[in-house]
Amino acid sequence: MPRPTPSQTVGPFYGYALPFTDGARPAPPGHPDAITLHGVVRDGAGQPIPDALLEFWQAAPDGSLDGHPGSLRRDPVTGGFLGRDGVRFTGFARVPTDADGHWRVHTLRPPASAPYLSVCVFARGLMHHLYTRAYLAEPAADALLDALPARRRATLVARDEGAGVHRFDIHLQGEKETVFLDFAR
Amino acid sequence: MSPASLPSQRTGAAAPNPGPAGPGATPPTPPTQQDISAEIAAAHARAAAAVAAGAAPPDHPPRDFAPYRSSVLRHPRQSLVSVGDPEAAELRGPVFGVTDVTETDADLTRQHLGEPLGERITVSGRVTDRAGRPVRGQLVEIWQANASGRYAHQRDQHPAPLDPHFTGVGRCLTDDLGRYRFTTIKPGAYPWRNHDNAWRPAHIHFSLFGTAFTQRLVTQMYFPGDPLFPYDPILQSVTDQAARERLVAAYDHALSVPEWSLGYRWDIVLDGPAATLPDPEEGS
Numbered sequence: 001m002p003r004p005t006p007s008q009t010v011g012p013f014y015g016y017a018l019p020f021t022d023g024a025r026p027a028p029p030g031h032p033d034a035i036t037l038h039g040v041v042r043d044g045a046g047q048p049i050p051d052a053l054l055e056f057w058q059a060a061p062d063g064s065l066d067g068h069p070g071s072l073r074r075d076p077v078t079g080g081f082l083g084r085d086g087v088r089f090t091g092f093a094r095v096p097t098d099a100d101g102h103w104r105v106h107t108l109r110p111p112a113s114a115p116y117l118s119v120c121v122f123a124r125g126l127m128h129h130l131y132t133r134a135y136l137a138e139p140a141a142d143a144l145l146d147a148l149p150a151r152r153r154a155t156l157v158a159r160d161e162g163a164g165v166h167r168f169d170i171h172l173q174g175e176k177e178t179v180f181l182d183f184a185r
Numbered sequence: 186m187s188p189a190s191l192p193s194q195r196t197g198a199a200a201p202n203p204g205p206a207g208p209g210a211t212p213p214t215p216p217t218q219q220d221i222s223a224e225i226a227a228a229h230a231r232a233a234a235a236v237a238a239g240a241a242p243p244d245h246p247p248r249d250f251a252p253y254r255s256s257v258l259r260h261p262r263q264s265l266v267s268v269g270d271p272e273a274a275e276l277r278g279p280v281f282g283v284t285d286v287t288e289t290d291a292d293l294t295r296q297h298l299g300e301p302l303g304e305r306i307t308v309s310g311r312v313t314d315r316a317g318r319p320v321r322g323q324l325v326e327i328w329q330a331n332a333s334g335r336y337a338h339q340r341d342q343h344p345a346p347l348d349p350h351f352t353g354v355g356r357c358l359t360d361d362l363g364r365y366r367f368t369t370i371k372p373g374a375y376p377w378r379n380h381d382n383a384w385r386p387a388h389i390h391f392s393l394f395g396t397a398f399t400q401r402l403v404t405q406m407y408f409p410g411d412p413l414f415p416y417d418p419i420l421q422s423v424t425d426q427a428a429r430e431r432l433v434a435a436y437d438h439a440l441s442v443p444e445w446s447l448g449y450r451w452d453i454v455l456d457g458p459a460a461t462l463p464d465p466e467e468g469s
C-alpha cells in the first residue's frame with residue numbers, strides 16, 4: 001500500500017494561482033434559490049486572517065453529488081477565465097479572504113439530504129487543511145450535530161440574517177474554536 | 186506588530202515572539218537559525234519517541250509546529266471530530282473537465298511572448314489514491330517562484346528580479362493512468378522572515394483533487410539534494426523522514442527531453458477515503 005504524500009502549507013502566494021473568476025459564485029445569476037453565505041476567518045488571538053483560502057463543496061438542490069465541470073471555465077483565445085456558464089451548477093466554490101478576513105459565496109441552498117456546505121480551509125501557517133461544515137439550518141436530526149455539546153454544535157450552524165443571507169464565522173483556535181472534522185479511514 | 190507593517194510579507198511574523206520582554210519593551214529579536222534548528226530537533230525527537238512507543242509514523246505534519254511561527258495561532262486545540270457517515274457529501278467531490286484548462290496551461294514557459302530565464306524542466310508523475318488506483322481526469326494546479334526566487338505576487342518584496350516572461354502558474358488534468366506533466370523552469374530558493382536568515386528550499390506548490398473531497402491535498406514538491414532542507418521548518422514540519430522524502434522529486438533521465446529540458450519525476454498519493462465508485466482496476 002503506498003503511503004500518502006504529506007500536506008504542506010498553501011503559503012502566502014497562492015493568490016495569483018488558485019482564485020478564479022466567479023469562484024465565489026456557483027449560483028447561476030438570478031436563480032430564485034440563491035443564497036449568500038459569508039463570514040470572517042480568525043486566528044487564536046481573534047485577529048482576522050487575510051491570507052486564508054476557503055473551498056466549498058455541496059450537493060445540488062436535487063440532491064445530486066455528481067458535480068459538474070466548468071467551475072474554472074476558460075477562454076481558449078486569451079487563456080483567461082470566462083466565468084461560469086450561468087446554467088450548470090458545479091457544486092464547487094473557492095474564495096480567498098479579503099484583507100479584513102471576510103469572505104462570501106453566492107450559492108444554491110443545499111438539499112435536505114445533505115443540508116450543509118462542506119468547507120475546506122487553507123491558510124498561510126496552516127500545515128494541513130481543515131474540514132468543517134456550514135449547516136444552513138438546524139436539521140431535525142443529524143448524526144454529527146447531535147453528538148456535539150450545544151456550544152460546539154453552534155459553530156457549525158450559520159446564522160440566518162434574513163433575505164437569503166447567512167453568517168458563518170470560522171475560528172481556527174480559541175474560545176470560539178470551530179469544530180473541525182476528520183473522515184473515517 | 187501587524188504583518189502589513191513589515192517590508193516583506195514572506196513571513197511568518199504574525200505569531201507572537203516568545204521572547205521574555207513584555208509589551209512596550211525593545212522590539213524582540215527574531216529567533217536565529219540555531220534556535221529554530223534546535224526546536225526542529227526537539228520536535229523530531231518527541232515524534233520519534235512516540236513512534237518508538239508504538240505510534241504509527243505520521244504521514245502529515247502536526248498543525249502545531251512552532252518552529253514555523255505562523256502555525257502558532259492558526260491551528261485548532263480541540264481534537265478533530267470524526268464523521269463516519271457513508272452518505273457524507275465529502276465522499277464525493279468537485280469534478281473538472283476540458284473547459285477548465287487551456288492548452289498552454291501545462292507549459293509555463295510558453296505563457297508569454299518571450300522565453301523565461303532559468304533552467305527548463307519537465308515535471309511529471311502519477312496521482313493515485315491510497316489503494317494505488319489512478320486518479321483520472323482530475324485537476325492538478327501548480328504555482329512557483331521564478332528562477333530568481335521571486336513570485337509574481339505584489340506582496341512578494343524579495344529584491345530579486347521579476348521575469349516578464351514568467352508568471353509561474355500551471356494547470357492540467359490527469360490522464361487515464363493518473364499522469365500529469367508540466368514544462369516549467371526550476372524555481373529559485375528565496376528568503377522569508379520566519380527567523381533570521383531563513384531561506385526556503387526551491388519548491389513548486391501543488392494542489393490536487395481526488396474523487397472525494399476528503400482526498401484534497403495542497404503540498405509542495407522539492408528538488409533532490411537541496412542543501413537547505415535541514416534548515417527549513419516547513420519541510421521539517423513533516424517529522425517522519427520517510428514521509429519527508431516523499432516530498433522530494435527524483436531526477437529522471439528518461440524524462441529529460443534532449444536539448445530541451447531536464448526531467449523530474451514526482452508521484453503523488455492522496456490520503457483520505459476515496460469515493461466508492463466502481464473502478465475497473467479494483468483489486469487488480
Ligand SMILES: [Fe+2]
Nearest residue numbers: 011013388390
Ligand atoms: Fe513558496
